[in-house]
Amino acid sequence: MPAPGASRVLFVEQFYYPEGWGGAELPLDLTVHLQRTGFDVEVICGTDQYTPLAGEPPPDPRAAGVRIRRIPRLLSGNIHRAKLLRQLWFYVALAPLLVFRRPPAVFVTQTNPPLAVVLVAAAAWVWRRPLVIIAMDIYPEVLTAHGMVESHSMSARLLAQIFTWAYRRATRIVALGPVMRERLELKGVDAGRIVEIPNWATGTLGLVRGDQNGLLTQWQLQGRFVLLYSGNLGLAHEFDTLLEALAAVVPVHPRVRLVVIGRGSRLAAVRERVSRLGLDAAVLFSDLLPAERLPESFGIAQMAVVTLQPGFAGLVVPSKLQGYMARGLPTLYIGPDSDVDRFIRDSRGGVGFRNGDVTGVAAAIAQLAEDAGRLEQLGHDAREYYDRKFARAHGLARYATVIRSLLGTVRLP
Numbered sequence: 001m002p003a004p005g006a007s008r009v010l011f012v013e014q015f016y017y018p019e020g021w022g023g024a025e026l027p028l029d030l031t032v033h034l035q036r037t038g039f040d041v042e043v044i045c046g047t048d049q050y051t052p053l054a055g056e057p058p059p060d061p062r063a064a065g066v067r068i069r070r071i072p073r074l075l076s077g078n079i080h081r082a083k084l085l086r087q088l089w090f091y092v093a094l095a096p097l098l099v100f101r102r103p104p105a106v107f108v109t110q111t112n113p114p115l116a117v118v119l120v121a122a123a124a125w126v127w128r129r130p131l132v133i134i135a136m137d138i139y140p141e142v143l144t145a146h147g148m149v150e151s152h153s154m155s156a157r158l159l160a161q162i163f164t165w166a167y168r169r170a171t172r173i174v175a176l177g178p179v180m181r182e183r184l185e186l187k188g189v190d191a192g193r194i195v196e197i198p199n200w201a202t203g204t205l206g207l208v209r210g211d212q213n214g215l216l217t218q219w220q221l222q223g224r225f226v227l228l229y230s231g232n233l234g235l236a237h238e239f240d241t242l243l244e245a246l247a248a249v250v251p252v253h254p255r256v257r258l259v260v261i262g263r264g265s266r267l268a269a270v271r272e273r274v275s276r277l278g279l280d281a282a283v284l285f286s287d288l289l290p291a292e293r294l295p296e297s298f299g300i301a302q303m304a305v306v307t308l309q310p311g312f313a314g315l316v317v318p319s320k321l322q323g324y325m326a327r328g329l330p331t332l333y334i335g336p337d338s339d340v341d342r343f344i345r346d347s348r349g350g351v352g353f354r355n356g357d358v359t360g361v362a363a364a365i366a367q368l369a370e371d372a373g374r375l376e377q378l379g380h381d382a383r384e385y386y387d388r389k390f391a392r393a394h395g396l397a398r399y400a401t402v403i404r405s406l407l408g409t410v411r412l413p
Contacts, residue, residue, distance in 0.1 A: 012109040025202035105130075122166075133170040135184065145309070168188055177338075234264045258284070259283075325382040326390070
């Protein structure tokens with residue numbers, strides 16, 4: 001039997017239960033699983049919600065034994081206002097909680113907010129404890145790709161040194177796919193310390209089709225060929241290729257529709273582009289729906305969409321792909337050679353095109369809108385691949401194995 005405290009895991013993530021953002025369900029799943037499989041888990045998180053919770057919250061992780069330490073809210077109101085100030089407060093409040101404490105057996109952190117990775121790495125170094133970084137994004141490259149930091153500026157070089165120090169001192173880094181693994185190796189991370197564990201689908205699984213799906217009637221989508229984009233519309237996502245292809249297809253195939261369910265920094269720009277292209281009647285926008293309604297929102301679609309800007313390959317891996325595949329929806333991908341592109345090719349669960357290939361995307365939409373048999377096969381292959389490679393149980397088991405292997409070890413300088 002391990003000594004008291006030998007299985008203590010400290011998990012750091014800004015957004016945690018209760019939270020309406022789908023990305024927060026991943027750490028919730030992980031921490032509850034670790035607690036139930038013999039670990040003693042504590043979570044340090046913020047108080048603000050990234051997305052206000054709609055509907056009933058999932059089961060409280062504290063009922064499973066997970067302990068939650070919340071950093072008090074600095075400002076009220078919209079979480080997306082004064083974002084940098086809120087993050088700075090999180091860092092200031094987090095530092096003493098990492099240092100002035102009994103150290104855990106293993107530190108685990110996600111890359112949100114970004115500099116938390118550096119603070120947790122420093123704490124793991126001070127306490128000589130193993131560190132696991134879950135690389136939901138790779139920094140500072142994501143910041144330079146977004147244009148938030150000039151790539152050759154002094155601040156970019158300083159951030160590169162700080163983050164590289166943290167990444168290289170992690171005992172294990174979880175990459176979400178093979179292209180992300182390659183990007184981490186380019187940062188000088190030892191390949192033997194990188195473990196690939198893709199994300200899994202969140203929310204209620206399954207699909208509600210036909211007359212039982214109230215959204216079909218509410219949004220007047222009966223008899224339409226529906227493309228679905230569900231999730232964040234952020235700076236990493238590219239929409240011009242999709243919308244221009246849609247503008248070419250709709251006059252010839254008037255039953256084609258695009259439904260966009262989500263929010264993000266690019267939402268206003270996408271709405272404006274839709275209007276300029278004369279697509280207002282063909283594109284429907286909706287805010288995020290409660291997680292329990294995902295079977296309905298996914299059930300309106302014949303095909304789903306993932307997009308990525310050229311500069312983001314390997315830096316982010318949109319987990320909406322797993323959400324689509326888990327429900328047997330084929331995927332239309334538009335973007336560079338990336339983890340998503342490789343997953344779709346390996347699974348044969350969709351079709352992929354490069355940014356700017358308007359002709360190819362338009363032709364694919366037109367063809368698939370008239371080929372129910374091929375859509376069914378693509379969806380079947382997507383679901384089979386998800387069950388084999390991405391299923392929640394597989395990912396959780398791999399995380400538990402990685403963290404268990406580090407118990408009792410000492411972090412080297």
